[in-house]
Amino acid sequence: MATADLNKQPAEVSAMFDEVAPRYDLTNDVLSMGAAPLWRLAVTRAIDPKPGERILDVAAGTGTSSAALAKSGAAVVAADFSQGMIEVGRRRHPEIEFVQADATALPFGDAEFDAATISFGLRNVERPREALAEMLRVLKPGGRLLVCEFSTPPSSLMRFGYGAYMKYAMPLVVGASSSNPQAYRYLAESIADWPDQPTLSQWIRGAGFTRVGYRNLTGGVVALHRGRRPVSG
Structure with missing residues (x-):
C-alpha cells in the first residue's frame, strides 16, 4: 500500500496489520517515545x-488496551x-474474548x-462514520463512547515539530524496530x-451521540473524544 487516503481497502489494511502483528506493540511504544502507556492509562x-x-x-489489535480495561473486573x-x-x-x-469483526458491521445485537472504545483504529476504517453509528447501535441507552486517535496539535510550533518527527525521525525508528517499514x-x-x-466531534454528533467533547493529550498529538448514547430516542 503506497499511499493512505480515506478510501481504504479493508483487505489490504487487514493484510498489513497481519504482517506487523508480532512486533506491533513494541514498535508503537518506541514510536511514541514512551507515551503509549500513558495514553492507554x-x-x-x-x-x-x-x-x-x-x-x-x-x-x-493484540488486546493491550483490552487487558488494561479488564483489570477493573469488567x-x-x-x-x-x-x-x-x-x-x-x-x-x-x-x-x-477476541472476535474478528468489521467495525462497520459489528456482529453484536443492539x-x-x-461502553465502547476504539484506540488508534478509527482512521484505518474504510467508512469511519459508519463505524461510529455501529458503536452507537451496540451501546445501551446512556452507554459511553471513547475514541482515542492521533489528531492535530493546536500550536503551530507543536505542529511543526510533530511534522518534522513524522517525516524525518519516524522512518529511522521504524526501520530499526518494525518488521514492515512500508x-x-x-x-x-x-x-x-x-x-x-x-471535525471528528462533528462526526460523533452526526452518528447520534450526545455530550460530545474531547481532551488533548501530548499537546494535541492525540485526542480523547467522548460521547454518550442518548437514554431515550
Missing part, C-alpha cells in the same frame, strides 16, 4: 470501567478485523454494551490525512 481512566460492565474494544470483548492481530492477542491475553509509512500518511478534533 488515560483511555482507561476516561472509560472508567466498573466490575460487571460489558465493554467493547473495537480495533483492539467483561471486555476485543474486536479486530486482522486475524493476525487476534492470534497474537489470544496468546498474550487468554482471559480476553444495546449489548455499557506499513508504517501508510500509518504516518493516514495520520496526516485524518481530520482535526472539531
Whole structure:
C-alpha cells in the first residue's frame, strides 16, 4: 500500500496489520517515545470501567488496551478485523474474548454494551462514520463512547515539530524496530490525512451521540473524544 487516503481497502489494511502483528506493540511504544502507556492509562481512566460492565474494544489489535480495561473486573470483548492481530492477542491475553469483526458491521445485537472504545483504529476504517453509528447501535441507552486517535496539535510550533518527527525521525525508528517499514509509512500518511478534533466531534454528533467533547493529550498529538448514547430516542 503506497499511499493512505480515506478510501481504504479493508483487505489490504487487514493484510498489513497481519504482517506487523508480532512486533506491533513494541514498535508503537518506541514510536511514541514512551507515551503509549500513558495514553492507554488515560483511555482507561476516561472509560472508567466498573466490575460487571460489558465493554467493547473495537480495533483492539493484540488486546493491550483490552487487558488494561479488564483489570477493573469488567467483561471486555476485543474486536479486530486482522486475524493476525487476534492470534497474537489470544496468546498474550487468554482471559480476553477476541472476535474478528468489521467495525462497520459489528456482529453484536443492539444495546449489548455499557461502553465502547476504539484506540488508534478509527482512521484505518474504510467508512469511519459508519463505524461510529455501529458503536452507537451496540451501546445501551446512556452507554459511553471513547475514541482515542492521533489528531492535530493546536500550536503551530507543536505542529511543526510533530511534522518534522513524522517525516524525518519516524522512518529511522521504524526501520530499526518494525518488521514492515512500508506499513508504517501508510500509518504516518493516514495520520496526516485524518481530520482535526472539531471535525471528528462533528462526526460523533452526526452518528447520534450526545455530550460530545474531547481532551488533548501530548499537546494535541492525540485526542480523547467522548460521547454518550442518548437514554431515550
